[in-house]
């Protein structure tokens with residue numbers, strides 16, 4: 001395929017080393033990690049525990065803190081519904097429970113919150129500033145002593161902005177609430193450290209960091225003393241928090257992806273960030289009417305989100321044959337609605353729909369970026385001309 005891939009926020013390919021690590025666990029090492037009566041099970045369990053250590057190392061947690069799931073969507077559900085339902089199970093009334101989140105969160109956070117609201121839990125969705133960042137002072141006024149959980153992502157999947165996690169953790173903990181962070185986009189590039197940043201629960205997923213799809217984790221710091229209600233009941237796997245036979249090949253792949261990310265994310269971030277900056281510099285120098293969506297810093301190094309006056313993201317995508325790029329979240333790409341994240345920046349619907357999200361892979365080359373910039377610099381003026389002013 002000669003396609004240029006600029007949709008790294010939707011998913012990334014498996015690193016060849018990840019595939020190599022996984023392969024034996026489909027065939028000769030096929031044991032069930034819970035079959036501890038024989039060596040097949042032992043071998044699988046040992047591989048799972050090694051992966052668990054590596055995923056813990058990815059986020060500055062301990063081996064025992066990691067609960068493997070099917071991805072970040074499930075991890076977010078387990079965190080948010082799990083925390084609140086455990087309180088309901090212990091006899092507290094829904095109206096006494098309060099979740100605070102941002103309006104720019106991923107649907108995998110917003111939808112579980114909406115579900116809880118439906119049963120009477122109070123939910124506050126905090127607006128962001130025009131640069132996409134939450135104002136900690138505003139957050140402080142909305143997190144109260146009655147707040148149970150604060151859920152704020154690390155790096156935004158559409159506009160790449162990095163929320164001030166340490167300040168948010170301090171606000172949550174000052175009110176006696178737990179802090180959950182969806183770090184799906186950030187773990188591949190940032191040295192997230194749950195202990196140093198005081199994060200109680202963290203969601204991550206393999207396929208955003210060059211691992212396989214369908215595996216992720218909720219990391220729950222034991223020292224935070226969080227009580228969670230399991231969302232999958234059954235054989236009591238993962239300390240009863242997530243029953244179901246472990247996806248051993250997937251978990252092994254996640255572990256290898258985590259190990260590689262830790263080893264290379266600083267270098268990757270510097271290189272990819274420089275190419276991202278190069279792309280933006282070329283667009284800005286050669287095209288009038290282009291706008292960076294979200295703060296330039298702090299920002300994920302592999303994200304660029306640009307509004308192009310006078311064209312729609314949809315038209316651009318259609319014209320950019322052989323370039324894989326998307327207007328925003330993959331989950332929302334079938335909907336005709338403007339992105340909720342861009343609208344939250346205060347953009348009107350037309351401005352939101354004029355935007356494209358570029359997600360750079362860590363294997364991106366200078367030639368890829370120059371080629372994309374050339375295509376855009378040629379296409380945007382011609383699309384603008386073909387729309388033309390109506391006479």
Ligand SMILES: *Cc1c(COP(=O)(O)O)cnc(C)c1O
Pocket residue numbers: 009010070071072073074106108153155156157182183184185205206208214215216
């Ligand atoms: C991709 C993504 C998810 C969903 O992760 P899955 O593993 O695909 O379920 C959740 N949150 C963010 C911020 C993401 O980027």
